[in-house]
Amino acid sequence: MTIADERAAGTGTSHGVWALLRKDLQVFDARDAAIVLGAYLLLAAQIGRWDEVAFWLGVALAGALVVAVPFAEWLFDAERLLGSLPVRRATVVLARYAAALAGCGAAAVVWIASGRLLAPLLAPHRTGPAMWDTLEGVLAFLVVATGLVAIFLPLYFRLALGRAALAFGPVCLVLLAVSSAVVPASGAAAPAGVPLSPPSEVIHLGVEALVARAGPMPAVVLTVAGLCAMLAVSGWLSLRGFERRDL
């Protein structure tokens, strides 16, 4: 059957991606969304006065949304059902990236909206803009969240959820160590003598340096291009890994 035949039959790639995305959405209901959002807001109300902490809380939400569907499939042992559906593995990979990026986008919206909502209450005497109100902050969020997707999904597709979760931490630590070395070396370090703290600051400093050097619009274009390249490599690794995995 050719691609045209598949489309005519309603089993083409785009149809498969939409069907998989709708399946992912149907697995969760409004109650699940309310629980996640409620828990997030509760935590944000407790610790959201610190920008760095709120940043990582938003990233954690992105992570939770990315992992939610694979976790549900693992929990219900439904991966074999998914594998027996008439869709290519490439379509499954594509749909999972689309779902993960949508999750990251949703988490970014929640992070920005909750920051704006809660900041006047939690930190009324703030001087200067909060992270979620700056281009650098938002770009840093997208870089970190997309980076997590780009690292996690190839591990997930190759190793399945359990072993991917175990491998994810060490891989992230190695990459953070590398980026901590690279960012100061690129001249984006904090003032001499001031040690770099949280990892998010490393990314944030890098993005700040990029915006300062290239200007806001080129920085956005360069960041998005970089993320697309990262996702392309990640997607290729995911597909390779998934096609080699026995379900």
Add this chain to the structure above:
Amino acid sequence: MEPILELHHLTKTYPGFTLRDVSFTLPRGYIMGLIGPNGAGKTTIVRAILNLLRPDSGDIRVFGLDHRRDEVAVRSRIGFVHENPRFHETLPVARAAAVVARFYPTWDDAAFRRLAAEFSLPLDKPVRALSHGMRTRLALAMALAHRAELLVLDEPSSGLDPLFRRELLDRLSGLIEGGDTSVLFSTHITSDLDRIADFVTFLQKGRLVFSSTKEEVLSRWAVVKGGPDLLTDDARALFLGITTGEVGFTALTSDVDRARRHFAGATVLIEPATLDDVVYYTGRSANDELRLYDDRG
């Protein structure tokens, strides 16, 4: 006979298990039983057909198509019922079916609702509330609702109550009457196949023992019972599995004519073997040496 499923020299190695050089063909419009004890490789074959695992070598053709290159076309025409059917547990039955329906252009919603009513499936209850038997019914209703041309059933009757097991077998028999649907039925409950199978493929420790029509198996294989003095070395060479007791032996042969010639004039009882006998005695012989029955001979 038009082949609907062809396996050629399929080999797959896991740590501690190898499926070795398995070949068989299922013609359109027939039921094939895939039998063997647990760990024989039945599920590995089913997973390979569905392209859930990568064989180390060999190839599989379904509907004349390559099962990997044409996986979408192949899987859209296969209905799969797993031993332990799993769905997204929180979804109501009707919604779980709707999720699956979207992937099949040939899905017939009216047929699904009719089958759900026949199987007494509660459409509004969440899947997690269904018993094992009801989940199997749901999986079967889904497989039939998209008008699968090949049904692949992996131990579907394990854990089913006798009533539905009988219904399932009757339904499978009815399905092939039109001549368009074929069934690959993996099971270790051989009595199911005595009732419905046209072909039998027997696996033992990852190796194909035989694949042929049920009639051929049952006409060539026999159980021989005789006194202990008859169990000479020559007689042992005839058998694939032997049990001995104080009063004599009971053994399985794959060549009943040769056994009749050997024991001509002696007091022995030669009975047609059941599939259960075949699995039992070859299982015993596998502990020593698995003698392969050459189907081509």
